[in-house]
Amino acid sequence: MPYNRLDAAMRDLITSFSCPEAADLVDRLARAAAAVAGTPYAGFVRVDVLRQETSCVHVHAPAGDPLRRWLAESGVMKELATSSVALRLARDASVGEPGFLATPVPVVARDHVFVWVAGRGFCDGDEHLLGRFATAAGRAMEAACGMEAAVRLLRGVRAFRPAQP
Template identity: 65%
Template sequence: MHELIRSFACPDAAALADLLARAAASLSGTGYAGLVRVDPLRETAHAVHVHAPPGDPLRVRPWLAGSGVLKLLTTSDRPVRLPRDVPAGEPGFLAAPVPLAVREHLRLWVAGRDFGDHDEHLLSRLATAGGRALEAASGLDAAARLLRGVHAFGEGHPAASR
């Protein structure tokens, strides 16, 4: 039972989110990527993970917080693409919904250049794969919690001592 619980409890959602963001940054060739969580009522959004080059040369972190893009992500079920405008401080941005069966809404984003249809297609596919992985990790974690309960209640059972 202990081995089964350990194998189910292996996935680390934070590490998986970091890997997903790094993969998106690598895929886009920008160094910038992350995840945004939108509340179930679609009223607020906040960055839950941001991957940026050291020193954040394009200042994407403050741009995310102050640009209004997070509010835009609360209202959209489709990919969001914003053009790069260097004089205005717009880094270029692309976000794709991460399909999840849970009540939260998650967006995978990349920033740092102008993005086209091909970029949107690739990011959407990565977001879909990432959503499946995040749900699988969540499901395995839930299964491990259930098994811990089974193990705890089973310790006093006569068959457990055999």
């Protein structure tokens, strides 16, 4: 079979655009958020457009860790559902409050997304830093979605191109 530059070029584009895995990207972003905040815990929460339901997109915490149960039982998810700004909860170990900070991730989507960190007390500087990180995370998520869309379009171009003589 003769070398076909079009096939090679399309294959190269599709391969290079297919590299970002959405789940891997979110995991990397959560780990980076934890590192930026100097905490062992971080994650992403999605809030529906009606601001009634929340769902954890990703939690970076050891399996079986009590923070996972705290997230579900504390009511912090309900607070995020109604919030459109950063949310900071003070750390109070005597009542089991680990300290929590969440900030909106500016993404062009139908749902609202928050990045959160937990495990210590947080200050205004932490909130500012996490806000900047959230902006970068949003851009990365949008870029990954754009790359996925480009791959779908390129596969269509490749599939429906005219036959080569």
